[in-house]
Amino acid sequence: MRRGLVLFAALLLGVALAQGDVDPREEAKRQKELLLSTAGILPTELVVMQGEELFHRKGPSGKTMAECDFGLGKGVLEGAAARLPRYFLDTNRVEDLDSRIVTCMTRVQGFKPEEVKRDEVVAVAFYIASKSTGHKIQVRLLFPEERELYALGEKLFWARSGARDVGCATCHVSYVGRRAGVLPYADVLGKDKSWTHWPAYRYSNDQTWTMQDRIRACYGNIAHPQPALYSQPILALELYLAYHANGAVVEEWPAFVR
Incomplete structure (x- = not known):
């Protein structure tokens, strides 16, 4: 059904x-x-x-x-x-x-x-x-393992690599306004808290994605080898993004997005 x-x-x-x-x-x-x-x-x-x-x-x-x-x-x-x-x-x-x-x-x-x-x-x-709809994002950096992974996530977000020499910040910082649908840095890591958009159903291509899928797709979009599911690079980026979304209220999980 x-x-x-x-x-x-x-x-x-x-x-x-x-x-x-x-x-x-x-x-x-x-x-x-x-x-x-x-x-x-x-x-x-x-x-x-x-x-x-x-x-x-x-x-x-x-x-x-x-x-x-x-x-x-x-x-x-x-x-x-x-x-x-x-x-x-x-x-x-x-x-x-x-x-x-x-x-x-x-x-x-x-x-x-x-x-x-x-x-x-x-x-x-x-x-x-x-079960977290209506709750605030509360991600901590109490353990050394969390702090180390956060540092890796920060490095990965700003790094440029791959055949096209681009990275997360290329789209979400440098190319904001030049590419349709790209959220600016202020939205990804700030006021709009787009971390709370995932997991989500993407109506444009009939896909159910978690943040792991979103990150892997981003890497694919920039012609970069996709990190394996459940791998450290994905977890690092997730932790970095989630930590910067602290205090944001989850309006609706799972979300319904383009």
């Missing part, structure tokens, strides 16, 4: 955007209203429902994800995603929502690493993130 509705949504939302300058936020609102008026449900809602089912599914160990600690205690989800990435003592590393879900599925539920499906991780991430 979910896939059919999502494909239906893609057909409805496949109309090209109007020519000229279009505020991506306003356009997203318009497309969201259109979808609700025609399909009566959003893809984000469907994915959250799928994630909830997976969260309560028993793994090979006989345990559900309710036995997992996402930072606030076993099974506590309210506001948990808004505090990630963070350092976890049980794994001795910094984890974001995606990587923590993988830890839960393998260490607690007993799935083998090769049995962990990316689409299931994303669905669970959507569900858990939905």
Whole structure:
């Protein structure tokens, strides 16, 4: 049922955007209203429902994800995603929502690493993130591991590399206003807190993305080798961005974006 509705949504939302300058936020609102008026449900809602089912599914160990600690205690989800990435003592590393879900599925539920499906991780991430809507971003740098990863994230954000000698700041600082839909540095790391836009459903290409997917896509857009999912470079950039979003209120997770 979910896939059919999502494909239906893609057909409805496949109309090209109007020519000229279009505020991506306003356009997203318009497309969201259109979808609700025609399909009566959003893809984000469907994915959250799928994630909830997976969260309560028993793994090979006989345990559900309710036995997992996402930072606030076993099974506590309210506001948990808004505090990630963070350092976890049980794994001795910094984890974001995606990587923590993988830890839960393998260490607690007993799935083998090769049995962990990316689409299931994303669905669970959507569900858990939905429990942080209305909460403030509260990411800390208390442990040495968090501070070290933050420093790496800062370096990666401003670095220029790859065949085109570009990086995150090239688009979000240097080319703001020259490329449609690019958020300026002040928005990415400041007043608008665009960190709170992810995870999200992208209506323009019918994709469900977490921040890991967004970062990998950005690297692909600048012709740079994409970091592997759950890798240190992705976690570093996430921590850097999330820390600068501290204090922002999550208006809606998962979001509905262009």
